[in-house]
Amino acid sequence: MAEFLVAKVVFQLTNLLVQEAAFLRGVRDQVEWVKTQLQLLQVFLKDAESRRRRGDERVEIWIRQMSGVAYEIEDVIGTIKYMGERRHQRRGFMGTMSRYSHKPRELITLHEIGGKLEKIKEKIRGFSESRATYGIANLGKSSAVDQSGQSLRESSPHSDDDDIDVIGFENDKKELMCRLLDRNEKARCVISIVGMGGLGKTTLASKVYNDPAIKEHFDTSAWVSVSQSYRVIELAKDVMKKVMGIKKKKETTTGITEEDLEQMGEEEVREKLRDFLRDRKYLVVMDDVWSVDVWGQMYPFFPNGNNGSRILLTTREMEVANRARSSFPPYKLHTLDGTQSLELLCRKAFPLKQDVPADMKELAKRLAKRCGGLPLALVALGGLLSGKDSTYDAWWSVAQSMNWEDGPDGKKCFNILGLSYNDLPYLLKPCFLYIAAFPEDSIISASKLVRLWVAEGFIPEEQRRTMEETARVWLDNLVQRCMIQVVERSKAGGQVKSIRIHDLLREFGQSEARRDGFLQICSSDNMAVSIWSHRAAFHNRINDEVAVSSPHLRTLLGFNLILTNGRRFLNGLNLLRVLDLEGTRDLKELPKQIGSMIHLRYLGLRNTSLKRLPSSIRHLLNLQTLDVSGTYIYWLPKSFWKIRTLRHVYINLYMFLSAPIGGDHKNLQTLQIEESEFGLDAMDIVHLRGIRFIKKLVTTPSFTMEEIHKAVDRMFEESLEKALKQMDNLVSLSLILLERIIPGDVLFAQTPNLYQLRSLTLWGRLSLKQQQQCPDSSQFPPNLTKLVLIHSEFEQDPMPVLDKLPNLRLLQLNAYAYKGKSMSCSSTRGFPQLQQLVLFGVHSLEEWRVKAGAMPSLTHLTIAKCEKLKMLPEGLQHVTTLRELDLRDMSYEFNKRVRNEDAYKVRHIPSIHFDLPNEIEFM
Template sequence: MSIVGMGGLGKTTLAKSVYNDPRVKRSFDIFAWVIISQEYTILEILKRISSEVSTTSSRDTIIDLAHAISEKLKKGKYLIVLDDVWRENVWDQLQKVFPDVDNGSRVIITTRFLNVAKIADPTVQPHELRLLNEKESWELFLLKVFPRQDIETCCPVYLVDFAHQLIQRCRGLPLALVVLGGLMSTKPKSQDAWQKVVESMKWQFVEGGEKCLKILALSYNDLPYYLKSCFLYFGCFREDMAIPIKTLIRWWSAEGFLPTKNGNTTEEIGLGCLEELAQRCLIQLTGRKYDGSAKYCRIHDLLRDMCISEAKENRYLEIYKNDTVDCAAVPNAARRLIIFNEFETLTYSNSKLRGLFYYGGMHNPLTFKALNGQLSGFKLLRVLNLNLYMREFPSEIKSLIHLRYLRLLADNMKEVPSCIGHLHNLQTFIVGGGELVNISDSLWTIESLKHVELFMISLVNPPNMPNIVLKNLQTLKGLRAGSWIRYMLQNFTNLRKLNIKEVNNDHANALYVSLQKLGRLASLTIQGNGIPSDNVMTAFSNQHCLKKVYLDGKLNCKQLPYNDVFPQQLVKLVLCLSQLEQDPMATLEKLPCLKYLKLGAGSYTGKQMICSATGFPQLLFLEVKGCDELEKWKIEKKAMLCLKSLELISCRKLKVIPEGLKNVSLELLLMKNMPEELKSRIEENTGEDWYKIQHVPNISFKYYD
């Protein structure tokens, strides 16, 4: 099934509305959404499909992945969306992966090109999207200008004529209407303000497939200076990429783009900038978390094209392709260099470079040789993001004294040497992959450090340096527990996120003393075998900012302490491998602010759980996984009244869902690897327990391979 139309017409929006419709979700067993885009490889596409449908393959080759995916899809009725297909041969290369077993499975393709749709299936007429008519355009425009207001009455009479003139310029193209509506939502609702915008659009409308480019440029030109710099940074990411908000804000901060506001953190200011760009409909905030906050953002490919065009014109960035720089007429003068593909040699010099981004991925570590001898030439570099694997720390980095953001991937990199201490302005230091054994003590002398994150098999144990304070440190992740907890941790008084590995009972007293002094801690993760829960949880009572806790490992107690030991403002709690013998719900249901609760594998070994009346007053998300002995679960009336999402995973003995679910306003019920008996009892219309969940719009029952 193909959806065809020009850029900005709403192909992806329509496909998403179908894909996410509750009736569709109930009609299929296996789902996958894969973005193809202009630059792709079949291997990468197959990896994405494999990830979406949860297959495993012995090797990451085209043949092995295709076979594994095909075998998985034969086991159920599947719905696959291939979004933004540009080339005719994509379907030829992929169609053998999708088996036709005559069970109603479907593949949906969105594309700008009619010939692509006809190649995929010449016997079926594609669904060609049309431009919006005048009435539809009027409604969409006003929805963006006056959100959450009545369409019939929201527009003042004195603005109606101006609104019609603006709408006519969009010629029915949804993206143009949305972006222009976003722009006008930021303007005063006065005749003068609207007339100025109308007069700025006296140009003739551009025909063809890029009808809204001038409207997009108009919205960009209207941005405040600092937001223009922030917006152009979206050109540093791959097309259609889900952009991590945390990373983006750290890059903005490293570049000095964010304005200063008294009383606001860098993260809060950055989120404010993103919200303003989203209000103007220049970006989308996606990947919403349980509390409604966004984790990722995206940019439409037409907006990205405009962004890159503007960035090149202003020498803001260059894109390196196949040993050539795709840049404007003035070479080697841009402030940022983006490299999307693997390369062997890099012939490039630019003493004004501020940012270097390499997205190569998991390639041969020798590819780093392409940068050898050149890094030291980028003296003004502030952001260095190298997504390639290297065997040793590049010593040239020591000369980049203006560097504020450094991210590396390690491949058998054992050590970060003392030269790291030369980076006196470093704010963010991230190392992923490999097995890091030692980080030089000099890292902990960099007073500007805000974020240290180690995503790897880390054996790093910081030194005992009691005089080190690091007042700016906010994030500390991936360090192994040791005596540094006693001598250093309590000095990091501005710490907001802490993640410690390999904790055991020997660290009990040190953790108790140090945690009590971290009054701004908002997120705490402790992993280990024998977590000293008594000491840790007692220290909680002094925490007034702590909202997220993750305890991964056996606790040295059989039941959770009374409710008043936990911080009352706790919003998110994850317990894994805790081996609790007493029902944890008796304590957890009394936490007044708890919105997210995950009981992971091995967290509870008992046979029964009870959620009492009025318990969990704000809980939105609940996951119960790997509670192997759980047989009975009771939910009393008025318990979990706000619950929206429930996931039950690998609870092998839970064969009956709770009666009380019929009173819970669930929007999603997901069950994975649950007993067949439970599945038969909740069969739609015929199962004896169907009445308990018939009100839930999105129900899914899955099995792992």
């Protein structure tokens, strides 16, 4: 990690000497000296890291002190760049003068910087002297300079995501299937899979759970992850949500929404869940159960009927399985034998399915045997070997460097994981360790992770692609090396959408991060007395005193936080680069002191109760991401848009109107404007009169809500037109305005200029001169790959226009996007690149025609809630690329026809999924 930190600081110092030459007068020589000395020390870090891994504690201290100085230098660099940006924002005569002279405040800052640099120089001299004392050698060119052999390879987006194939588990799966499908055992039964970490319990359970025979046998099912930290009520609500299909703001057949569920107490959840499951045959998987108390606390939620319902547990503890007292004995999962181990290792080491070279077979057997039959260890080692040359010497080198000492349970696996981690390019190591901050078993958004990596400074700038694109390549590299698991890929293009990390890899990452002072995990049952690392992830609760006493903290990540003092816990954290408090309860206000966090790059406040932002956020001149989606904020300071570093902004309509976009925004890639859930209608007139931009919109003292809405629509049209002219590098634009009008003529008049735009989401009725008609294809952004239209209310068929978009890969028409009865894809080569098509809630659609040769690249088709659609189009049988057909909530007649007289149209499709909650007739 020190290698990464020092290399990053040297790179930043190099840029600083060029970009801030005028400001550095007086301290330039000191900056040059620090840069030169760090470059000299870089070449010794590889030897130091190697000796630390062998247990040299003196070298570990030396490395930790080096890392600390690198952080100090980074703070100095950040201060200098901030002062330079403030200088840039001055206008007129003062701006001209500032290029040649310093203001008194800047002179004071320079003096302070000079003092800090002198202290840093003393520490660096100490490192150089102690290096000789410790005998740290120069092992040659540092990997910071030369990474030959450790290049970041771009992996195929369609690589195999199955991290542990069920090799050797065929019989295990058959036995578990027999237990689950046993028609002689009518009582509700608990079936337990027991085994040590890394054996593949979860993977085996997943294979069984997703088997078509299981899906057909049970009326309803749910998968919940229990883990070491759990709350019974939350587990029960998770089961209830999944078996009943409860979704946000969407009533099920039982009339329950997610919001209703959140308000329920334990007794009400137990009563409603039991009532729902009483007459149904259900399967519930409780994955990764650690505590013997879990089943005792959960069984009252499940009715014990005589219809063959099942509970499937996975656990490391035999006592957990014994406590369940099932008629079936616990199913013990064993390690793989030599043949199975070799097969799994080779499958991962040679992902292209080529055979093991004859001269390496014996060595491969020895490597596989030493993994102790642990599937996770075999997968990790196979991923490591896949990145090496397929030569005997390369594999022998790996075998020689491994620590093969036996240890309890996963110790051997830990050693192998450590080897895979050490083999990562030094630039990838902090990216991997960062993932360990997320809670156990959590599904991590790839887009959010990428934004966090960029904000942390892990990703270097390159000329040929954005930092976000580089981060995506690195994410794929971690997947390819089997260090993380893919949960979901986009069906159009195969890009990773979400990931998770295996428990053992997460534990390893946390251990390594603690040792490096990189990251510290603070949970409610393990709250640290003090934070000594530079990053902290708080799970569930945050200790106010801990945060206040950690002024060196650079990252604060909150997960499911409950605050006791919403303002105090941020005081004094002026070095923060990342502050993510998504979903924090009772967070209604941020302190004014947040404006002192001049290094802040990421401010994540999504789904909190915040009602306002302090005006001091205009001072955050390094800010890259602002995410306040799902909050109650309705105001932004106008000077906010003077922040030139903005890359990703998620705000609501009222914030956008209060501070229209202006200035230089060449870095802005993502803009999402949503109509806040509370809406103007939820406010009383007295409150509205107090909102600044509302007072400017209406002139009459006794305005009505109708006047306000008209004025808002008018102002949004003007503001959007101005904004679109200043966002040449925008990649993603989302206007989520629910029932409000989207000014289509203004929008589509500007979009051809948005050459970089790839994703466009429009939720709201489009206002166009040619009413209810889709704009001409030439008006769409030329490189658009994703288009989502919701409530557009087109009356004319949009397909003849949309099928001419040359690069479109994903098209979604949702919820009254089109109000006509007939739709036609009539162009022979229409939609040349389209891979995924979703028709959801096109309620009036009765007939859909597809001409032979249309949609030649389509792989995934989803049709949902199109209740009047009579049949699948005849031309669908000619779309030979189609791999998956997903039919949801369609009429009984439609589904029956697909399965019978229209079967010839879909016979070539490998996967066809019907989803009807009450489709008992088809069972």
